[in-house]
Amino acid sequence: MGLTIDLVDDDDAVRDSLRALLESGGYNVRDYASGVLYLQRSNEPPGDCMIVDHHMPEMTGLELLESLRANGNKTPAIILTGRYDPSLEPRIAQVNVIALLHKPVDDEQLFDWLDKACGENRAAH
Amino acid sequence: MHGPVDPAAQSDDTLFQTLIATAVDGIMVIDERGIVQVYNRACERLFQYGADEVIGQNIKMLMPAPYRNEHDGYLDSYRNTGKARIIGIGREARGQRKDGTEFPLYLSVGQGTLDGKRIFVGIVHDLTQLKAEEAAREEQRGMMASIVETSNDAIISKTLDGIVTSWNAAAERIFGYKAEEIIGKPISILFPPDLVEEEAMILAKLSKGESIQHYETVRRRKNGAHIDISLTVSPLFDASGKIVGASKTARDITERKAAEARLQLLQSELTHVARLSEMGQFSAALAHELNQPLTAILNYTNVAKRLLTSQNPDSPAKTYETIAKAGQQAQRAGQIIRRMRDFVEKRDSKRTIEDVNKIAADAMALGLVGTKVANIKMQTIFASRAPAVLVDKVQIQQVLVNLLRNAAEAMTESPRRELTVTTTNIDDTSVELSVADTGPGIPDELAKRLFEPFVTTKVGGMGIGLAISQSIVEAHGGQLRMTPNKDGGTIFHFRLPAAPDME
Incomplete structure (x- = not known):
């Protein structure tokens, strides 16, 4: 039985293509079109890893992770971003992410980071 | 007796x-x-x-x-x-x-x-x-003379042949000639060579008994420097009412003109800065928008590659569907690019006949404002006789400013920092502009893709400036190209067609 990734991205094409990519790599994917929708999900336990887009309206990826960490959620996370903004680095360090990856992301690189993230999660459990 | x-x-x-x-x-x-x-x-x-x-x-x-x-x-x-x-x-x-x-x-x-x-x-x-009457007249003459002598404006009289007959202290100060040097000489020695016809116009008005009020023009000082003056010329009549000469009052307005020019420069700089930041914001928004379909395309093609090598019986159908989705995203990216071109080409596209050298000089004056690179040796090699071009001046300046800033940034780590802007007349049918730097140059593999969006050698750069510049140059009927600088570094150049002859 495969690992489950929670994917949060507001762009339909990016979300759909990432889902297809992750599934082709053997992962189960649950996707959400915004941080608010992710927080409103039913009492399901979090997935093994999260992939979160940073630039989203309403709630940014960083804000979503800050909110989750504040509530004790320690799910390993990868942030995707379309533009480089060094001023975010201190805040990113605070929410304990596995990686900050720039779009578009190389598939091999993404799977390497996912292996690392899920491995850490297993070790933590 | x-x-x-x-x-x-x-x-x-x-x-x-x-x-x-x-x-x-x-x-x-x-x-x-x-x-x-x-x-x-x-x-x-x-x-x-x-x-x-x-x-x-x-x-x-x-x-x-x-x-x-x-x-x-x-x-x-x-x-x-x-x-x-x-x-x-x-x-x-x-x-x-x-x-x-x-x-x-x-x-x-x-x-x-x-x-x-x-x-x-x-x-x-x-x-x-x-x-007693004579003394009173003498006193009045003395008073008038002292008013003339203490005036801040040059007060000059001349005959109808243009020979100077009187010359006050302010005239000496403004034009640099002493009264004894110029009285008896033609007033035309004060005229810059390209304005000698002005005297004929002034004399024609005077001979009709008309005066000239606050006419702004340029005169030449004894030392050859040009000064801006405001001129008032009135005819002088003799007792019988015949015009025998003219009195001229000339006010030195060099300072006022300089202040006006400074103000104008400041205004145009502000316009430029506003344009640049508009371009920067536009670029950032565009980059993010383009990044989404590009990300999706890469993901879909990666999925398709994996599907092709998998043993899953559904694989061909899924591969087809994935490639189709990638194609749709490529179209989405294309639409964004087209919107960008429309935006660049349509907004304010105001074509006027311009002097290429002046556009280049203006761009240079502004181009490096705010860049952090110090000790750049700036050089211009301007064509002495370049045909006028019909262009959107602001857009062409944007291209030059963009090239200048790129060049400056490319030389951050270079020991030799020389920036050369050249204009070349190509057979009177077009003008070539080039911006050359002495930076590290651009690697071959990057050079091929240089004008594509998101391609950049700069850390933190958007890679959009050259793409926009290229579309501006293309809209003007030219092509922006890059060639290596033989002394090391890079030359960007483009040609603008000469304006059609209006005559």
Whole structure:
């Protein structure tokens, strides 16, 4: 039985293509079109890893992770971003992410980071 | 000595008495020793002495010092040498009244003989009134002259042939010529060579009796420097109403003009900065928008590759679907690019006929404002005779500013930092602009994709500036190209077609 990734991205094409990519790599994917929708999900336990887009309206990826960490959620996370903004680095360090990856992301690189993230999660459990 | 009275002689005598008594001017007669024989009523009024006080006395009593003491000498000298100082002529002199005051007078002296003895007849005309009026006029002239001399504006007069006839202190200061250097010379020496026709226009107006008010123009100082002046020229008339010349007032407005120019420069800089930040924001938004379909395309193609190598029986159908999705995203990216081009080409596309060298100079003045790279040697090699181009000036400046900033940033780590902007006339049909730097140059694999969006050598760069620049240049009928600089570094160049001949 495969690992489950929670994917949060507001762009339909990016979300759909990432889902297809992750599934082709053997992962189960649950996707959400915004941080608010992710927080409103039913009492399901979090997935093994999260992939979160940073630039989203309403709630940014960083804000979503800050909110989750504040509530004790320690799910390993990868942030995707379309533009480089060094001023975010201190805040990113605070929410304990596995990686900050720039779009578009190389598939091999993404799977390497996912292996690392899920491995850490297993070790933590 | 009085013989029997001859009726005719008596009549003559009466006439003589009447004449001297009623004459308005003073009439007196002295003998050759200076003793007064005749002293009329007008003399009494002038000198305040009665005839009884003067007749029989030496005439010198009516003169102030030093004439009083010299008069006997004159008479002696005339008697001995026959050399006249006043006799037969007349001149201005001064009289002294009984109360000791002096007054100016005009004295004419004739000589005659009476009873075998020489006599002198003097006519005295009072000049008090005339002299007072003259002094008042002189005072007024002096006042006018001092107004002219202390004016801050150059006040010049000239003949209708343009010969300078007067030149005040401000004129000396403004134009650098001393009055004695320029009076008598043609005023045209103040005209810059390209403005010599102006004098003909000014003279034509003057000859019609018209004046010229606050006409702003340029003149040349003695040292060759040009100054901005505001000119007022009015015709000068003689007593008969004929135009005989012109008076010119010239105000030095160099400082005002410089302030205006500074203001204008500042305004255009602000416009540029606004344009640049608009371009920066536009680029950032565009980059993010383009990044989404590009990310999706990469993901889909990666999925397709994996599906093709998998053993899953659904694989061909899924591969087809995935590739189709990638294609849709490529179209989405294409639409974004088209929107960008429309935006760049349509907004404010105001084509005007411009001087390429001026556009380049303006872009250079602004191009490096705010860049952090120091010690860049800036160089221009401008075509001396470049055809005018029909362009959107702001857009072309944006391209140049973008190239200049790229060039400056590329040289951050270079020991040699030379930035050269060149304009070249290509057979009068187009003008080539180039921006050359001495940075590290661009690697071959990158050079091929340089004008594509998101391709950049800069850390943190958007990679969009060259793409926008290229589309601006293309919209002007040119092509932005990059070639290696033979001294190391990179040259970006593009051509703009010459404006169609308007004549």
